[in-house]
Amino acid sequence: MNTSAAHLTRATIHLDRLTRNLRLLQAEAGAAEVWPVIKANAYGHGAVAIARHLAGLGCRTLCVAHADEARVLREAGIEATLLVLSATLPEQAGALVAARVEPAVCTLETAAALDRAARQAGTVVPVHLKVDTGMGRTGIRPEAVEAFLAVCRDLSAIRVRGVMSHFPRADETDKDYSLAQVERFRGVVAIARRHGVEVAHLANSAGVLDLPGSHLDAVRPGIALYGLRPSAEIANPRVNDLLPVLEWKSRITFLKEVPADAGLSYGHTFRTARPTLVATIPAGYGDGLSRRLSSNLEVLVGGVRCPLVGRVTMDMSLVDVTALRGRVALGDEVVLIGRQGGEVVSADAMAERLGTINYEVVTCIGARVPRVVAPPAASSAADALD
Ligand SMILES: Cc1ncc(COP(=O)(O)O)c(C=O)c1O
Known part of the structure; x- marks a missing residue:
């Protein structure tokens, strides 16, 4: 990541706005802990600076997509718990253990490989079982959860600390699909709790804003933390108070x-x-x-x-x-x-011209563009924290 200020094209990062967005989302999330999603270089905002700031604000867990993103954060001295959200291959177990992360697992092969790598390292790795309650991407089926957890019980160097799932349609006006998903996940959570699983987490930004029933123990907002709306269909008026970072x-x-x-x-x-x-x-x-x-x-x-x-x-x-x-x-x-x-x-206006979403616009800002943290005074009075 280029952090020099030499290039005349720059991304200016307003950390005071990040603070404000975090507080807004924390207020919406109630008792649930906020686990910011900082994958893909914090959606293009610069993962190390964003991680440092969020850790400084008290965020104890940060979410990344890949083991290598976690490695970069560890090398930068980030000591927060790092949850790796994406599916991993057994061959990555050593790297995951070395980066001291909590990986999502959705295959027994990776669970077993993590168990072996953790035993070799003389440690126990907390993992999060990923369940597909309707996303249609990674994760085991809800009906497979009981058997999966039973096998994991015999893998003494991993501990299934969490159970997680993900929304594909929480940003739509019609919440019927997402509400059914929440119910399905609650069934999974009941099984998981019987197996000693401590934390259940499901909500992305749209879930935090529009589906209070999905908040559970922790929430994983990404886009809203950066002050961008998950879609134009979010009902919660507080979405208008987010400030682009x-x-x-x-x-x-x-x-x-x-x-x-x-x-x-x-x-x-x-x-x-x-x-x-x-x-x-x-x-x-x-x-x-x-x-x-x-x-x-x-x-x-x-x-x-x-x-x-x-x-x-x-x-x-x-x-x-x-x-x-x-x-x-x-x-x-x-x-x-x-x-x-x-x-x-706005990133939304650029996204509209491109026929895409604000997520892609900010994430695709190139590596040669320095991310420069703005001095707090550079934000206008209108943006001041309330
Ligand atoms: C598993 C998971 N959780 C949470 C998020 C955060 O989503 P959002 O940026 O819509 O809040 C993502 C992002 O795609 C994700 O993949």
Whole structure:
């Protein structure tokens, strides 16, 4: 991860907004413990800085997807409990034990391999049994839980500490499917408790916000912690109080007047309709600014919405700043995601242009874009914690 400030295209991370979002979600979760999901480089926000901040706020458990994400956090000195959410192969057992994680398990092969690796290391590994109550992805079927736990009882170097499941449709207006899933999971939890399992967890961000019956012992919000809504269908009005943690900004490195009918960038897919002032920014698909945004996005310059023109290239993109003639200069800030003056360009708006979701937009911001933590004072008064 590039954390230097040399690249002129940067993601600014507002940790005070993360604090606020965590508090909001904790209030919604009630007695359930919040286990933030920081996989995929904390949804593109920079996993180490996010993990440190959340641990400092008292989060005792953080969720990652893969063993290697856990290794990176351990090497950075993160000592929180790390839950590895994705299915793993038996061959990864040694790495999981070495990273001192609590892995999700959904095959007896991996459970047995973890048991062997833990015994070799002279330790006992807490694991979380993953049950598919309706996601249709990883996890054992609810009717297999009893037998699975019975086998695990004989694996003395693993301890099934948790039972978990995941929602596929909690972000939809119609909650019938999710409510049925909660009931199915509660049946699983009853069995698991008889086998000494301590913690049950199911809720993602949408579950935290819209399905209080799913909160159980712990909740695993991701997207909402970063201040982004899981979907436009969330009913809980508190979703409007979440504050986006990430802003994505660049600077103008070149400015040029071009005549009418000039072809711009590769393929000349854009031709100027009139004399045009074109700004170049050092942000392209190599930074995660999708090529599908070519002539298909508005960014902010001087508080004004200005269109991207021509193809987004690997390292550079062009912005029509004709509206700012006489008021724009080399070095000026260009906002791809964030606020400038009274205007906002959001990850949701970019996602809509791309036909995707805000999750993908922020997660795909490239590795060469430094994640720079904003000083607390950089947040406006409107964003102050209440
Ligand atoms: C198992 C699991 N739990 C929780 C989450 C967090 O989901 P969200 O970002 O929608 O809150 C994810 C993310 O995909 C996940 O895979």
